[in-house]
Amino acid sequence: MAVNIQYLKGVGPKRASRLRKLNINTVEDLMYFIPRDYDDRSKFKTLRECMIGEKVSLEVEIIGKANILRPRRNLSIIKIPVKDSSHNAYLVWFNQEYLKDKFIVGEKIIVNGKINKVGMEIQIMSPVFEKSGTMNKVGRITPIYSLTEGLTNNEIMKIIDYSIKEYINQIREFLPQEIIDKYDLMDIKDAIINVHFPMNSVLLEKARKRLSFQELLTLQMGLFIIKNRNFTNNKGIRFNKTVEINDFIQKLPFELTNSQIKVFKEIEADMENDIQMNRLVQGDVGSGKTIIAVLAMFKAISSGYQAVMMAPTEILASQHFESIKKFFLGYNIRTELLVGSIPPKAKEEILLDLKEGRIDVLIGTHAVIQENVEFNRLGLAITDEQHRFGVKQRAILSHKGNNPDVIVMTATPIPRTLALILYGDLDVSIIDELPPGRKEIETYAVGPEMIERINNFIRKQILESRQAYIVCPLIEESETLTVNAAEELYKDFKDNIFKEFKVGLLHGKMKPKEKDLVMEEFKNHKIDILVSTTVIEVGVNVPNSNIMVIYNAERFGLAQLHQLRGRVGRGEHQSYCILINESNNQISRERMRVLQNSTDGFKISEKDLELRGPGEFFGTRQHGLPELKVANLFTDMDILKVAQKEAINIVNQDPNLELEKYRELKKKIQEMFSNLGEYSTFN
Ligand code: ADP
Ligand code: MG
Numbered sequence: 001m002a003v004n005i006q007y008l009k010g011v012g013p014k015r016a017s018r019l020r021k022l023n024i025n026t027v028e029d030l031m032y033f034i035p036r037d038y039d040d041r042s043k044f045k046t047l048r049e050c051m052i053g054e055k056v057s058l059e060v061e062i063i064g065k066a067n068i069l070r071p072r073r074n075l076s077i078i079k080i081p082v083k084d085s086s087h088n089a090y091l092v093w094f095n096q097e098y099l100k101d102k103f104i105v106g107e108k109i110i111v112n113g114k115i116n117k118v119g120m121e122i123q124i125m126s127p128v129f130e131k132s133g134t135m136n137k138v139g140r141i142t143p144i145y146s147l148t149e150g151l152t153n154n155e156i157m158k159i160i161d162y163s164i165k166e167y168i169n170q171i172r173e174f175l176p177q178e179i180i181d182k183y184d185l186m187d188i189k190d191a192i193i194n195v196h197f198p199m200n201s202v203l204l205e206k207a208r209k210r211l212s213f214q215e216l217l218t219l220q221m222g223l224f225i226i227k228n229r230n231f232t233n234n235k236g237i238r239f240n241k242t243v244e245i246n247d248f249i250q251k252l253p254f255e256l257t258n259s260q261i262k263v264f265k266e267i268e269a270d271m272e273n274d275i276q277m278n279r280l281v282q283g284d285v286g287s288g289k290t291i292i293a294v295l296a297m298f299k300a301i302s303s304g305y306q307a308v309m310m311a312p313t314e315i316l317a318s319q320h321f322e323s324i325k326k327f328f329l330g331y332n333i334r335t336e337l338l339v340g341s342i343p344p345k346a347k348e349e350i351l352l353d354l355k356e357g358r359i360d361v362l363i364g365t366h367a368v369i370q371e372n373v374e375f376n377r378l379g380l381a382i383t384d385e386q387h388r389f390g391v392k393q394r395a396i397l398s399h400k401g402n403n404p405d406v407i408v409m410t411a412t413p414i415p416r417t418l419a420l421i422l423y424g425d426l427d428v429s430i431i432d433e434l435p436p437g438r439k440e441i442e443t444y445a446v447g448p449e450m451i452e453r454i455n456n457f458i459r460k461q462i463l464e465s466r467q468a469y470i471v472c473p474l475i476e477e478s479e480t481l482t483v484n485a486a487e488e489l490y491k492d493f494k495d496n497i498f499k500e501f502k503v504g505l506l507h508g509k510m511k512p513k514e515k516d517l518v519m520e521e522f523k524n525h526k527i528d529i530l531v532s533t534t535v536i537e538v539g540v541n542v543p544n545s546n547i548m549v550i551y552n553a554e555r556f557g558l559a560q561l562h563q564l565r566g567r568v569g570r571g572e573h574q575s576y577c578i579l580i581n582e583s584n585n586q587i588s589r590e591r592m593r594v595l596q597n598s599t600d601g602f603k604i605s606e607k608d609l610e611l612r613g614p615g616e617f618f619g620t621r622q623h624g625l626p627e628l629k630v631a632n633l634f635t636d637m638d639i640l641k642v643a644q645k646e647a648i649n650i651v652n653q654d655p656n657l658e659l660e661k662y663r664e665l666k667k668k669i670q671e672m673f674s675n676l677g678e679y680s681t682f683n
Pocket of ligand 1: 254257260286287288289411541
């Protein structure tokens with residue numbers, strides 16, 4: 001069905017290029033261009049039943065000639081008198097005089113528009129209309145599409161309508177009949193027709209259900225197959241039982257929490273058997289995940305293997321490098337850092353030493369999964385802050401060795417169903433306890449009118465030798481605008497408000513070297529106030545900094561705010577997090593309150609899901625997964641559960657989908673994952 005849309009009747013090159021902007025290239029793309037919403041015009045009312053402000057469909061009779069008013073230059077109002085069995089009314093349009101000759105007195109038409117009342121007069125505002133009995137645009141549930149410039153909803157409707165009429169018979173069923181029967185799914189052709197042009201809401205629901213199901217099943221199966229191929233039943237390394245580890249733990253500057261001990265025991269058991277470990281370590285900000293990674297690395301090295309740890313930013317990688325090096329001090333362990341900004345010569349040396357086994361631990365950013373990075377005996381691959389990476393990167397990292405054990409770490413708690421999607425079926429370990437002696441961070445949600453008082457508070461704290469983070473509003477869709485906002489605030493602080501202090505700036509468009517320098521200065525207290533974008537979101541550790549102020553906090557996800565807040569409260573001083581909420585919106589206020597009242601990351605992220613849906617974080621694209629066109633991971637949770645159950649069934653029965661009945665499904669999965677390239681689903 002790869003018919004190019006350009007050759008579709010009524011499309012041509014110009015429209016085709018506009019459609020391409022919507023990611024529509026083929027007729028099939030058109031059919032799967034699912035309406036973002038629907039306008040239910042199928043319910044007819046009489047005028048007497050209507051409420052003011054309501055949008056309704058009505059059948060009315062034209063009872064007089066058009067009335068044209070011109071109250072101002074550039075404004076004409078056309079009014080056409082109509083009636084139904086219950087009342088008289090006017091159809092009203094602005095600046096559309098050409099409509100005056102469209103109607104014949106006595107003619108019956110169907111209209112859909114918003115009801116307005118002026119004095120005693122009932123008006124139907126800017127209605128769409130058609131002759132009675134045609135039932136095309138008006139008397140049904142109308143699809144509403146996401147638009148792009150130069151394409152109207154009507155045009156898209158027509159193009160889709162045409163492509164369905166012409167090509168629907170070429171769409172082939174790809175779900176096995178037994179599954180269709182088992183879940184009473186709508187036939188695929190009917191589903192496509194009804195998702196665009198539903199005859200009623202029941203059929204629409206069935207159509208959506210069918211399409212969501214097929215999409216979630218395809219996605220989940222693909223992920224299971226990747227997982228099977230990369231991990232399951234893979235013979236892994238059997239690491240030695242090590243006694244040295246106990247000595248190592250004894251010498252740590254702190255005592256492990258019970259949670260940390262439990263999680264490390266789970267990892268130890270995995271490492272000592274010969275099945276490849278594939279484990280997610282989930283623990284709230286500050287719960288101490290890094291030391292778990294260090295212990296696992298120590299164990300791998302003791303058995304003569306190398307270990308690698310990948311972090312999402314240079315700042316975080318360098319920080320890990322510094323602290324991990326310290327833990328290994330006094331042991332014969334060589335740790336190196338590999339990030340983009342390392343000079344070529346030094347890099348070359350690292351790469352060579354790594355390949356020849358002279359480096360034990362490599363810590364870095366995406367740089368560690370570049371093609372030229374080769375290990376000598378990689379035994380353990382760790383990804384920190386997993387939510388910043390995709391499936392593909394994780395797979396590449398583990399392919400750097402011969403079935404190395406894998407640990408991924410995340411501070412973001414995820415409901416089980418979503419974890420199955422985002423992480424396949426990793427085993428999960430949870431650190432559910434914070435190290436002792438942490439002071440609870442005081443959190444305040446305030447309005448922008450409090451900014452001056454906040455600044456005075458910051459001043460006072462800085463005079464007591466503390467430091468502050470100021471996080472700038474995230475401006476959707478535009479990195480540049482976000483950076484501009486940060487720069488502006490920075491200037492204002494530096495030149496006016498806090499000119500007696502040292503103010504620093506950190507954002508994603510700075511060169512890695514510049515970023516490191518600023519971070520280093522902040523760490524060494526050469527900077528008092530650090531204005532930044534969310535680049536400081538993950539992992540950065542500056543214990544003397546005890547204030548976190550977040551501008552336009554309403555624009556962030558709660559889980560993200562919680563992460564940001566986790567940058568403070570790391571030292572001996574009482575810490576504060578101030579959320580500046582610039583929205584009066586009820587949900588915003590409620591979201592801020594959640595953060596004010598809770599420090600439990602799991603509760604916070606569940607609440608966030610409840611209040612605003614899966615949003616950014618749970619978007620598939622962010623995880624490097626194929627984009628979903630129909631299904632919504634949150635609202636379609638029930639369908640997801642069923643699809644997951646079925647996916648497990650099928651994969652257990654036929655892991656490589658070799659049975660004839662799965663042939664078409666297999667093709668679909670391959671199609672969906674084709675952009676994952678060599679790490680895609682099938683060999
Ligand atoms: P996260 O889970 O957010 O990655 P980190 O591993 O960065 O947390 O740990 C946060 C801080 O807590 C670090 O300074 C670390 O050294 C310290 N820490 C970790 N475990 C313990 C512990 N059991 N007792 C005291 N401090 C600890
Ligand atoms: Mg961490």
